[in-house]
Every structure is written in structure tokens, then in C-alpha cells.
Amino acid sequence: MRNDLTTWLSAHRLDLSAQWADLIGDPLPPAIGEQADDDGAVATISSPVVSVDQLYDLLIMAADGDCAALDSRIHAISHSDDIRDQALNERLGRAFEFRRSFRTLLRRHISDPARVIELIDEFETLFEYVLSTLADGWAAHNAEVIREREFIAESLDSASAAADQRALQLKALNDISQRLSASLDRSQLLDLVATSLHRLTGVVHIAVWMPQDEDLDCLVADYTCGEDAEQTQGMQIAPSNQQDLTCRAFATGRIQFEMVPDAVQQGAWYRSGCGVLALPMLLHEHAIGVVTLQDPNPVEQLRFQQDLAQGVISQAAIALQNAQLYEKVRALNVQLEQRVEERTRQLQEEKDRLATVNEISAEVSSTLDLSSLLNTSLTALASISQAEHASIMLIEGDDSSLLVTRAVYGVPPSPGNYIRFPLGSGIAGWVAQQRKGVLVDDISTDERWVSIPGSSLRKREGSMIAVPLLMQGEVLGVISISHRESGFFQEGHLRLLNACAGPIAIGVNNANLFQMITAEAERRYELLDRQQTEASQIEAILQNLSDGVIVCDLYGSVLMANQAAGSVLGRTIEDLLLWNLHDIITRYLGPRSTEMPLAELLSRPLDAHEQRRIFTSTAKVGLRMVSMTMGPVLKEDGQLLGALLVVRDITREIEADRLKTEFIGTMSHELRTPMTAIKGFTQLLAMGGLGPLNDTQREFVSTIHSNTERMIALINDVLDITKIESGSVDLEWRSLHLAEALSGVMSEIQGLIGARNHELNITIPPGLPLVRADAHRLHQILFNLISNAVKYTPRGGKIWVQAHEAHVADLPDYLRSSVAADKRYAQVNIRDTGVGIDREDVSRIFDRFYRTENPLKIEAGGTGLGLSLVKPLVELLGGKIWVESTLGEGSTFSFILPAI
Incomplete structure (x- = not known):
């Protein structure tokens, strides 16, 4: 029979759906997950409208026995938000309208009453099913809505109760805050905190712990409330016990909560069986105290009321700070009042003292x-x-x-x-x-x-x-x-x-x-009179000196010149006083003015040995030779005042020296002639040219020969010195290598070195520059220096001969200024382990005929002319020579020569 109903509904679809759409008037929501429109979109969150055609198809499927889709649609309609607020009667009325339309249309198209009744029965069965399903869905939906509303009502009641409780707590907090702000007494504040918390929370025990002093070495239970409060009152604990919850909260500044603390680790304040909530009083992130709450029900009484207690404690910390500040302000006010009174009294006393001092000062200043x-x-x-x-x-x-x-x-x-x-x-x-x-x-x-x-x-x-x-x-x-x-x-x-x-x-x-100044004035007057007398005497002595004297200041301006200076230089004293000493030196020395560097003397008056620097030179003034000596003028304390130039006419001395030199030269030549004959005949005798000689005769002839050679060498040295002094030395300049010069010296002196069993070391680096010198004079220099080292070194000693290129920066300080820095030099060092030279004798070692006192003086022999000849020869070749020695350790003779 269902097939008949399905067939009939399908056949009359257009008429019945059109009437139904007119009766319904508005769309219905579709089932969740079904297609809702023509473009195939699937409903997931929102609920699109459902057409009458779709609902009609579901009825046909239900009439054919497939009710699942229709059940889903009816369930969606029952739970749809779009119709949740609409009455069930309205929906049922529309359903019955559809029922009447169905019956009317059925009777209109079917004349067979039996078939009409049969179709109506089938439709009634389907209609009752739809109504039953719709009613069940609607009832379930309403039951769910009722449950939701009951839950909302219960939630509102709970929220209202919580809000009431919160309002009461806020009122209590506000009341506590007002009471805290109304008091500035520390004891009252702590008592208020303890009693208020106990009243609000209802916990078993509350204690307020505060530091006993500023050292924070002890916490004291200042105020307690609850059971056994008297036992805890005044109890003390050490903050160093970090196992104690109270001490830990104070040390860390953090809330400490334990439901069942270990009684052994806690102090005597702990009540067995209670949970503990320790709340620090924080001020600027530092704990100033701790409030401990204890209760057997830690969750309900402690944990749930933690925020309330913390709020009270936070306000209490601020109130305690205000009380502390108030006490400080009060103390400062009292102290300030005392200071004002004290200062007023002091000012009055100061006024009286000043008046007295002023009176005495007036009396004191009136006389000396x-x-x-x-x-x-x-x-x-x-x-x-x-x-x-x-x-x-x-x-x-x-x-x-x-x-x-x-x-x-x-x-x-x-x-x-x-x-x-x-x-x-x-x-x-x-x-x-x-x-x-x-x-x-x-x-x-x-x-x-x-x-x-x-x-x-x-x-x-x-x-x-x-x-x-x-x-x-x-x-x-x-x-x-x-x-x-x-x-x-x-x-x-x-x-x-x-x-x-x-x-x-x-x-x-x-x-x-006044007495001192008076006495000093009298003394200075007497000294001035004496100084004027002494100055007159010094001026008279200076003017009567045979040597000329010129004195300048630190800038070279001439301050004084005597009559002899004008006479020697051929100028009037007025001219000399108008000139600068720089001009005088330049005028008379010309290009040789660098020999007397006035500017350098004024900038550095002392040498490396803290001795006064002296510069000497000679100048020709007309037909006269003038000696010029310049040095610094220093006070006893070393303060530089200026420079002094002494000029002296040495024309006669030079002439006498010339005559002496000529005489010595002539006498040396006259002595050399017989010495040559004596040397020749002794050599002839020694060779047996005049007959055989016995041992004694040969020894005598050998002695005569050796002494003759010494006399000839002495005469040659004297002649060389004479030539150097007279400026008549002839030099054959050529480029020489120091190795070549040393080889000739070594061939002559090797026998003496072997006889004294010395160890000789010669060091000549590759690439050593050549020197421009006279070969004979360079041979003399090296021979005299090396032979001197051999003679004055004990047997078995060591001698080093070292040659290298010299650098001006490595030279002694007193030589740098006299050496051109832009030229190359070769340096030779002759070092020995000999007897050495005393420091006082170093400055005289190059003097003529000077020989230092030492153990080898007699054994070495000689006349003392060797070193005195070496120095002028080195300077004649354009070099410089110096010596460094330590008594008992040896000496080092060094000289430099211009290199190519």
C-alpha cells in the first residue's frame, strides 16, 4: 500500500507542494550536513533555509519506508535556533493544514472511496509518525533548554553569592584600610592586622613576626591571635633557619604554603596538624615582617583566602611604612627644634664673641x-x-x-x-x-x-x-x-x-x-753696602786682568766686557756691549763658529758627568792669534746665569811653540843619523861580518841593537808629533779595508802575543764598508792600540778586536754633537782583560808621557807617547777615539773613521 501512497504523492507533487508552500509561508531549516542550495554548499555552522521541494522529497522517501532522512530533518527543525522561540501549536497547525490539503486534493482526484480511505489511512500513519517524531524532538529540546536554564540559574545564584561575599570582603578591606590609614602607631597597626585577619579568615592561629632590630638577626612574634596565642606571643626565631617557613618567607620575600609541614623543621610556633600560610610584608620588594596563618583546613581556610590576607598585609606594609616615616618626621622635627634652639643660642654667643673679638682686634691693630x-x-x-x-x-x-x-x-x-x-x-x-x-x-x-x-x-x-x-x-x-x-x-x-x-x-x-723686617732691612742695607764695595773691587780686578772677559745672559746679550777683551779683539768696550755673543763668535770664527755652540751651551751647560762644558777654539785677529774659551756661568745651586767668553793673545806662545817644534825636529833628525849608523854596525856585528862573536859579545850587541831600535822608534814618534803639531803631516788618502790594515799589524805583533800566551779574537763582519785613510797612519793607530792591550794584559789574557759599521745613536753622548749624523762610519773596538784604568786617570790617558800606575807599568816599558800619538792621528783622519775601562777588569779603546 505504501507504494500507492508514494506513487500518488509523486504524481501530484506540483499541486500538493504548491498548496503546502502557500500554507507554510516561510522556509524551514535543513538537516545538518545536507545540501541547502543549488550550488552544492554544505551546511556546517549556519543553518540555511530548506525548500518545500526538499521536504516533500523526504515525505516521499518516508512513505516508501526510508524514514532516516525525515527523522534527521525533523530533529533539525526541533533544535533549530530559528524556530526555538516559536510555539509548538503554530507548527502543528501548519502540519494539519498540509493534512487537510492532502485530503482535499485526494478526494478531488480519486473517485473510488475505498482507495481514498486506503490512501488516507496510509497518510495518517505517516502523519502520526511525523507528529510523534516532531513531538519527541520538541520535548527533548525543551528538556535540554530547561536544564540549561536551570544551570544558568544555579550559576547566577552562585555568582551572586560570590559577589556578595566579595562585596563583604571588599567592605571589610575598605574598613581595615581606613582603620590602618587612621593610625600612625606601630603597635596599634600590628594589633589591627592580627585581629582583622583573624576575624576575616576565621583561621585557628595568626602571628605577626617583626625584626627585633636593624641587624635582622632575630624575628619576634609581636602580635598573635587565636588558640594558644599567649604561648606564641613574644616568641623569637633566627632568620638563618631556612627550613622554617616563617624565616624562608622573610628571607626570600615570597609566599610560603604547605598543607602538612614537617613539625621538626618548624619552630615552636607551629601547631601540629595545621597547614601553614606564611605571607611576607613587602616594601620595595624587601620583607619587613611576616604574617603566619595556621588552620587544620588549609585549602578552604588558607589557600582560598590567600588573596584576601595578602591584600590586608600589603596595606599593612604601607601603613607601617607611613608610621615609620611619621616617627622619623617627628624625630626630625624634635631634633630640628632642638637644633634651632641650640643654633639660636650659639648665634647669640657668636654675636657676643664677635663683638669681643672686634673690640680686641681694634686694640691689637692699633700698634706694632x-x-x-x-x-x-x-x-x-x-x-x-x-x-x-x-x-x-x-x-x-x-x-x-x-x-x-x-x-x-x-x-x-x-x-x-x-x-x-x-x-x-x-x-x-x-x-x-x-x-x-x-x-x-x-x-x-x-x-x-x-x-x-x-x-x-x-x-x-x-x-x-x-x-x-x-x-x-x-x-x-x-x-x-x-x-x-x-x-x-x-x-x-x-x-x-x-x-x-x-x-x-x-x-x-x-x-x-715688624721687628724682623726692621732688623732685616738694616742687615740688607749693610749687605748692599758690602756688595757695592765688593762689586767695585771685582770690577777693578776684572778691568786689570790681562785676559779678555766677556759675560752674556741667557739670551746671549753681552752684560759686561773688560778693557783687555776690547784690546785683544780690536774693538771698543762700547761695541762689545752692543753686540750679542753669538755675533762676536760668528764675526771672529766665521764658518768655524760651530766649534763654540753658544745656544747648545745655554741649553745644556753640563756634560754627561755633570761637569761644566768647556768649548775652546782659536781665531786670527789681524796679525795676532787669539785663544777663545767659553763656558757656563752657574750659581752654587746649579742655576744657569749665562755664559763667559775668555779671549787671550797667544801669538807669542804659538811662535815659541813653533820654534820649539822646529828645534825638536832638527834635534830628532840629528839624533836619527848616528842612531842609523849604530843600528847598521850592530847588525853587521851580530851577523859576524867583522868576525865571530862569543855569547857574551852577542848578548851585548843584541842589547845595543834593541835599545837602538827603541831610540829610533822614540825619535820617530817625536818627529810624528812635531809634524802633527806643525801641520806638516803628508797623508796619502786611499780606500782601505780594515781587514787589510789589521793583517799587517798582526804580522808584526804576533810574536809578542805568542810570547805572553794571549788569546786573540778578531771579528770583521762581511759587508763592512771601506774607510778613506792613510795606510801608514792607520797602521800606526792599530799597532799602538793593540800593542798597548798586549803589554797591559797579564799573561794568558784575552784580547778582542772587533770591527763594524757605527751608528751615531750608539756613540757616547759627549761625542754625538761633534759627529755628522748624515755620514757613514766604521768602528774598531780593541777590548782586553788587562789591569784596567782608574776612573780618575781616564781623562789623562791620551796626554804625552802620561802612564798610569799599575802592576805591569815597569814590565810594559815605553815612554807614554803611543796613546798621545794615536788620538791626533785618529782626528787627523777625520775620526774620534774614546776609552771605557774598569780598574782590574780591562779596557776597551774604540775609534771611528769616515766610511765610503
């Missing part, structure tokens, strides 16, 4: 006479302080360790009153030594008092004040006042005397300075 000054000051001071006795003792001028009485109030000056006290003796001596004033209430009980035998001026009774007279930290004396009544003087008198001591000390110092 010491006696009048002291008596006037004592009179004014005794009058103001009402002292019966007063005196001033001053440091004795000749002996700073004694105090002498210079003025006594009410007693005329007398030598008998001038009492001397050593520093440190008596009260006055103690004051002078300690440099501070003293107030003695009773002299009879002071151990520093010293009685003066036979003196009636001071008795051992009454009170006394003594203060030092200080000037720029120096003790000038002591001023003292006394009274026969014990305890008469007060601190104000001491301050007054200290204030007056300053002007009196200034007056004493001024009087002393």
Missing part, C-alpha cells in the same frame, strides 16, 4: 709695639671675662722649646716676672705642646699644674683657661686667664678665649714681623 700690644690685649680680655689674673707666654726666639712670660695682667713688667717653662711642662707647656685649649675647673686636682718656687703670682687654687696662640699652624705662645673661685669659667669662656687668641696671635705675629 709688642709690649704695648700684649698689655692692651690682657686688659681688654680680663675686663670682658672678669678674670682676676691673666698672662701671655711666648715662644722664646732663640730656643723654640721654651715658653717665656712676656706680659702679666695687673703686674708691671719686671725681669723677675719672666718665668720660663719648657714645652710640655705645666698647663701652659701642655697647651703649647698639644696645640689645643684647656678648661681646668679646679687647679688643685689637675696633675699638669707646676708650682713655681718662691713665686706669689700663681697659687694652686681656683679655675683656669689656657689656649695656644697659633699662626699658620705654628705655636707663638699661650694666653691664660684664672680666677680664685673653682668652676668659675664655662665652655663659653673657653670659646671666647679661643676666638680672641686668633687676633692676638696675628698681632703678635705682625709685631714679630
Whole structure:
């Protein structure tokens, strides 16, 4: 039969769906997940409309036995938000309208009553199924809605109760806050915190722990509430116990909560079986106290009320800070009032002191006479302080360790009153030594008092004040006042005397300075008279000197010149005074003015040995030869005043030296001629040319020959020195290698080195530059230096000959200024382990005929001309020579020659 209903519904689809759409009037929601529109979109979240055609298809499927899709659609309609607020009757009315439309259309198209009844029965069955399904869905939906609304109602009731409780808590917090802000007493605040928390939370026990002092070494239970509060009150715990929850909260500044703490780790304050909530009072992130709450129900009573308790404690911390600040402000106000009163009193006393000091200063500044000054000051001071006795003792001028009485109030000056006290003796001596004033209430009980035998001026009774007279930290004396009544003087008198001591000390110092200046003026006048007399004598001596003297200042300006200087230089004294010493040197030396560097002398007057630098030169002035010597003018303390130039006519000396040189040269030639003959005949005898010789004769001939050679060598040295001094030395300049020169010397001196068993080391680096020199003179230089090292080195010694390219920076300081820095030089060092040279003899080692005292002097022999010949030869070749030696350790002779 269902197939008949399905067939009929499908056949009359257009008519029945059109009437149904008119009856329904608005769309229905589709089932979740079904297609809702023509473009195939699937409903997931929103509920699109369902067409009548779709619903009609579902009815056909249900009539055919497939009710699942229709059930889903009816369920969606029942739970749709779009129809949730619409009445069930309205929906049922529309369903019955569809039922009537179906019956009307069925009777209109089918005339067979039996078939109509059959189709109506089938439709009624389907219709009842739809109504039953719709009613069940609607009932389930309403039941769900009722449950939701009941839940909402319960939630609203719970929220309302919580809000009421929160409002009560806020009201309580507000009340507590007002009460906390109304009090600035610390005890009241702590009591209020404990009682309020106990009343609000209802916990079993509350304790407020505060530090006992600023050292934070002990926490004290200042206030407690609840059960056994008296036992906990005043209990102390050490904050160092970090196992204790209270101590941990105080140390860390964090809330500590434990439901079942270990009783062993907690202090005696812990109640067994209770949970603990320790809340720190934080102020600027630092704990200033701890509040502990204990209760057997830790979750309900402690954890759930933690925020409430924390709110009260936070406000309490602020209130405690305000109370602390209030106490500080009160203390500061009290202290300020006391300071104002004290300062007012001090200002009044200062005013009185200033008036007194001003009065005394006026008296002091009116005179420079010491006696009048002291008596006037004592009179004014005794009058103001009402002292019966007063005196001033001053440091004795000749002996700073004694105090002498210079003025006594009410007693005329007398030598008998001038009492001397050593520093440190008596009260006055103690004051002078300690440099501070003293107030003695009773002299009879002071151990520093010293009685003066036979003196009636001071008795051992009454009170006394003594203060030092200080000037720029120096003790000038002591001023003292006394009274026969014990305890008469007060601190104000001491301050007054200290204030007056300053002007009196200034007056004493001024009087002393006046006396000193007067005496100094007289002394300086006498010294000036003496200096003028001495200057006149020095001027007379200077003008009568045979040598010319020119003195300049630090800038070279000529300050003084004597008559001899003008005569030697061929100028008037007026001309010399107008010139600068630089100009004088340049005018007479010309290009050789660098030999006397005035600017260098004024900038560096001392050499490396802290000795005065002396520069010498010669100049030709007309037909005369003039010697010029320049040096610094220094005071005893080393201060440079200027420079001194001494000029001397050495024309006769040069002529005499020339004649002497010619005479020595002539005599040397005359001596050399017979010496040559003697040498030749001795050689002939030694070779047996005049017959055989016995051993004795051969020894005598050998002695004559060796001494003849020594005489010839001496004559040659004298001739060389004569030629050098006369400037007649002929030089054959050529490029030489130092190795070549050393090889010739070694061939001559090797025998002597072997005889003395010396060890010789020669070092010549590759690439050593050539030198431009005379081969014969270079041979003389090397031979004399090496032979000198061989002779003055004990047997078995060591000798080093080293050659290398020299650098100006490595030369001794006193040689650098005389060596051109832009030229190349080759340097030779001859070093030995010989006897060495004493420091005092180094400066004379190149003098003629000078030989130092040493153990090898006799064994070495010689005349002392070797080194005196070496130095001028080195300088003649354009070089420099110097020596460094340590007595007993050896010597090093070094020289440099210009390199190519």
C-alpha cells in the first residue's frame, strides 16, 4: 500500500507542494550536513533555509519506508535556533493544514472511496509518525533548554553569592584600610592586622613576626591571635633557619604554603596538624615582617583566602611604612627644634664673641709695639671675662722649646716676672705642646699644674683657661686667664678665649714681623753696602786682568766686557756691549763658529758627568792669534746665569811653540843619523861580518841593537808629533779595508802575543764598508792600540778586536754633537782583560808621557807617547777615539773613521 501512497504523492507533487508552500509561508531549516542550495554548499555552522521541494522529497522517501532522512530533518527543525522561540501549536497547525490539503486534493482526484480511505489511512500513519517524531524532538529540546536554564540559574545564584561575599570582603578591606590609614602607631597597626585577619579568615592561629632590630638577626612574634596565642606571643626565631617557613618567607620575600609541614623543621610556633600560610610584608620588594596563618583546613581556610590576607598585609606594609616615616618626621622635627634652639643660642654667643673679638682686634691693630700690644690685649680680655689674673707666654726666639712670660695682667713688667717653662711642662707647656685649649675647673686636682718656687703670682687654687696662640699652624705662645673661685669659667669662656687668641696671635705675629723686617732691612742695607764695595773691587780686578772677559745672559746679550777683551779683539768696550755673543763668535770664527755652540751651551751647560762644558777654539785677529774659551756661568745651586767668553793673545806662545817644534825636529833628525849608523854596525856585528862573536859579545850587541831600535822608534814618534803639531803631516788618502790594515799589524805583533800566551779574537763582519785613510797612519793607530792591550794584559789574557759599521745613536753622548749624523762610519773596538784604568786617570790617558800606575807599568816599558800619538792621528783622519775601562777588569779603546 505504501507504494500507492508514494506513487500518488509523486504524481501530484506540483499541486500538493504548491498548496503546502502557500500554507507554510516561510522556509524551514535543513538537516545538518545536507545540501541547502543549488550550488552544492554544505551546511556546517549556519543553518540555511530548506525548500518545500526538499521536504516533500523526504515525505516521499518516508512513505516508501526510508524514514532516516525525515527523522534527521525533523530533529533539525526541533533544535533549530530559528524556530526555538516559536510555539509548538503554530507548527502543528501548519502540519494539519498540509493534512487537510492532502485530503482535499485526494478526494478531488480519486473517485473510488475505498482507495481514498486506503490512501488516507496510509497518510495518517505517516502523519502520526511525523507528529510523534516532531513531538519527541520538541520535548527533548525543551528538556535540554530547561536544564540549561536551570544551570544558568544555579550559576547566577552562585555568582551572586560570590559577589556578595566579595562585596563583604571588599567592605571589610575598605574598613581595615581606613582603620590602618587612621593610625600612625606601630603597635596599634600590628594589633589591627592580627585581629582583622583573624576575624576575616576565621583561621585557628595568626602571628605577626617583626625584626627585633636593624641587624635582622632575630624575628619576634609581636602580635598573635587565636588558640594558644599567649604561648606564641613574644616568641623569637633566627632568620638563618631556612627550613622554617616563617624565616624562608622573610628571607626570600615570597609566599610560603604547605598543607602538612614537617613539625621538626618548624619552630615552636607551629601547631601540629595545621597547614601553614606564611605571607611576607613587602616594601620595595624587601620583607619587613611576616604574617603566619595556621588552620587544620588549609585549602578552604588558607589557600582560598590567600588573596584576601595578602591584600590586608600589603596595606599593612604601607601603613607601617607611613608610621615609620611619621616617627622619623617627628624625630626630625624634635631634633630640628632642638637644633634651632641650640643654633639660636650659639648665634647669640657668636654675636657676643664677635663683638669681643672686634673690640680686641681694634686694640691689637692699633700698634706694632709688642709690649704695648700684649698689655692692651690682657686688659681688654680680663675686663670682658672678669678674670682676676691673666698672662701671655711666648715662644722664646732663640730656643723654640721654651715658653717665656712676656706680659702679666695687673703686674708691671719686671725681669723677675719672666718665668720660663719648657714645652710640655705645666698647663701652659701642655697647651703649647698639644696645640689645643684647656678648661681646668679646679687647679688643685689637675696633675699638669707646676708650682713655681718662691713665686706669689700663681697659687694652686681656683679655675683656669689656657689656649695656644697659633699662626699658620705654628705655636707663638699661650694666653691664660684664672680666677680664685673653682668652676668659675664655662665652655663659653673657653670659646671666647679661643676666638680672641686668633687676633692676638696675628698681632703678635705682625709685631714679630715688624721687628724682623726692621732688623732685616738694616742687615740688607749693610749687605748692599758690602756688595757695592765688593762689586767695585771685582770690577777693578776684572778691568786689570790681562785676559779678555766677556759675560752674556741667557739670551746671549753681552752684560759686561773688560778693557783687555776690547784690546785683544780690536774693538771698543762700547761695541762689545752692543753686540750679542753669538755675533762676536760668528764675526771672529766665521764658518768655524760651530766649534763654540753658544745656544747648545745655554741649553745644556753640563756634560754627561755633570761637569761644566768647556768649548775652546782659536781665531786670527789681524796679525795676532787669539785663544777663545767659553763656558757656563752657574750659581752654587746649579742655576744657569749665562755664559763667559775668555779671549787671550797667544801669538807669542804659538811662535815659541813653533820654534820649539822646529828645534825638536832638527834635534830628532840629528839624533836619527848616528842612531842609523849604530843600528847598521850592530847588525853587521851580530851577523859576524867583522868576525865571530862569543855569547857574551852577542848578548851585548843584541842589547845595543834593541835599545837602538827603541831610540829610533822614540825619535820617530817625536818627529810624528812635531809634524802633527806643525801641520806638516803628508797623508796619502786611499780606500782601505780594515781587514787589510789589521793583517799587517798582526804580522808584526804576533810574536809578542805568542810570547805572553794571549788569546786573540778578531771579528770583521762581511759587508763592512771601506774607510778613506792613510795606510801608514792607520797602521800606526792599530799597532799602538793593540800593542798597548798586549803589554797591559797579564799573561794568558784575552784580547778582542772587533770591527763594524757605527751608528751615531750608539756613540757616547759627549761625542754625538761633534759627529755628522748624515755620514757613514766604521768602528774598531780593541777590548782586553788587562789591569784596567782608574776612573780618575781616564781623562789623562791620551796626554804625552802620561802612564798610569799599575802592576805591569815597569814590565810594559815605553815612554807614554803611543796613546798621545794615536788620538791626533785618529782626528787627523777625520775620526774620534774614546776609552771605557774598569780598574782590574780591562779596557776597551774604540775609534771611528769616515766610511765610503
